[in-house]
Amino acid sequence: MIEQKTAIVTGASRGIGHGVAQRLRALDWRVITVSRYPLPKECPWNDEFNTHVELDLSDLDQITKTVDALRPLLGGSKLHALINNAGISPKGASGERVNSLTTDLKVWQEMYNINFYAPLILTRGFAQELSNARGSVVNLCSIAAYRVHPFAGAAYAASKAALAALTREMAADMASLNVRVNAIAPGEINTSILSPGTQTIVDNNIPMRRLGEVSEVVDLIEFLCSPKAAYITGAEIPIDGGQRV
Numbered sequence: 001m002i003e004q005k006t007a008i009v010t011g012a013s014r015g016i017g018h019g020v021a022q023r024l025r026a027l028d029w030r031v032i033t034v035s036r037y038p039l040p041k042e043c044p045w046n047d048e049f050n051t052h053v054e055l056d057l058s059d060l061d062q063i064t065k066t067v068d069a070l071r072p073l074l075g076g077s078k079l080h081a082l083i084n085n086a087g088i089s090p091k092g093a094s095g096e097r098v099n100s101l102t103t104d105l106k107v108w109q110e111m112y113n114i115n116f117y118a119p120l121i122l123t124r125g126f127a128q129e130l131s132n133a134r135g136s137v138v139n140l141c142s143i144a145a146y147r148v149h150p151f152a153g154a155a156y157a158a159s160k161a162a163l164a165a166l167t168r169e170m171a172a173d174m175a176s177l178n179v180r181v182n183a184i185a186p187g188e189i190n191t192s193i194l195s196p197g198t199q200t201i202v203d204n205n206i207p208m209r210r211l212g213e214v215s216e217v218v219d220l221i222e223f224l225c226s227p228k229a230a231y232i233t234g235a236e237i238p239i240d241g242g243q244r245v
């Protein structure tokens with residue numbers, strides 16, 4: 001009998017996380033999700049029992065409860081993939097970049113909680129279950145970690161850079177457990193996280209002159225979670241239509 005694989009995907013109610021959950025389910029994986037709110041009706045798995053936990057990953061107290069809340073849903077099974085995807089990108093009142101001088105410390109802390117501490121706590125919290133499956137962790141980083149972005153704020157960018165460094169460190173620490181830890185760094189992907197002015201980036205800064213599609217990001221995440229990526233760990237793969245060149 002073929003073993004059913006299990007994934008935890010944070011932030012699967014829309015955007016990239018929703019696409020990942022949908023793809024893995026189509027491949028017959030069991031997908032367990034975490035986000036702040038109940039899953040919207042359009043999520044085909046919104047009626048499933050015991051697969052979704054409502055927690056706010058920008059709140060450190062709630063992050064520390066996440067592993068204990070999710071472990072019973074695993075029911076003792078191995079964990080084949082952990083996709084640390086949940087995220088928000090705080091903007092100014094008119095959608096503008098919020099800078100390092102004026103961003104409230106509370107927002108800095110929230111950004112580090114969701115983009116750094118949540119992936120750290122979840123990954124090490126499920127190290128044994130991931131090891132049992134020779135599993136794969138994929139962290140959602142960002143092009144904003146590498147250059148000042150017109151819309152992504154300073155706290156968001158710095159916390160994504162910290163996540164890129166964490167990916168490297170955890171890849172080294174978890175290789176002996178047979179767990180691979182990788183990151184992807186999207187540019188501008190067509191989801192609700194984008195700012196209204198994104199078309200100017202497409203026109204001026206993306207050589208391919210278009211947004212990325214969720215399905216294209218999902219293809220990369222699926223690859224990183226597959227045996228085809230068996231020798232890839234500690235990598236951060238850009239997916240940005242050439243925006244970084």
Ligand SMILES: NC(=O)c1ccc[n+]([C@@H]2O[C@H](COP(=O)([O-])OP(=O)(O)OC[C@H]3O[C@@H](n4cnc5c(N)ncnc54)[C@H](OP(=O)(O)O)[C@@H]3O)[C@@H](O)[C@H]2O)c1
Nearest residue numbers: 011013014015016035036037057058086087188189191193
């Ligand atoms: N789209 C892009 O162009 C782009 C570029 C670079 C990086 N990324 C990264 O890719 C990831 C996914 O982005 P996306 O574009 O798919 O965003 P999205 O469409 O806005 O979806 C974000 C998801 O994260 C969940 N979420 C947000 N805040 C949360 C919190 N505090 N606790 C728990 N869950 C939370 C949301 O669910 P709830 O609202 O129910 O909590 C939602 O399911 C993010 O980490 C983002 O930084 C995206």
